[in-house]
Amino acid sequence: MTRVHNETRYPEHEVAELVRFAIDRSRVDLAEVKVLPEALPDEPTKPPGRGWVDPLANGTCRITVMPKSHSYLRDYNGPEFLRGSAANPFPVYAWQDWRESLVHLVAHECEHVAGERDESRCERAAVATLEAYQAERTP
């Protein structure tokens, strides 16, 4: 059972449900997910939210979600490190709100905890989970 520490002002039950949605579609379980208040990136082309695995405790990750009322389109106009290579490109996606950023970022970090080191592969798995979430939300 994953411990979810919600340090945002978003509702506990909703944050926990979104974390669960992402973990249930991954190959691993996570020991702990800490969801932190949003912070805007220092460059506008970077995603407005990020995730990272605790280097001292694999299976524990931290997520900062996208700020409320923001949206984000990740396309091929961003910085080179977010584009991947021609043979292994990063996928294109859009976040409509903080919920989608949370599902995506948890799914991405699950891939790292499962042992994946290729960012492009982590992103493709995360976008598949994001799209499953978006499909469920759309009536």
Ligand SMILES: [Zn+2]
């Ligand atoms: Zn990554």
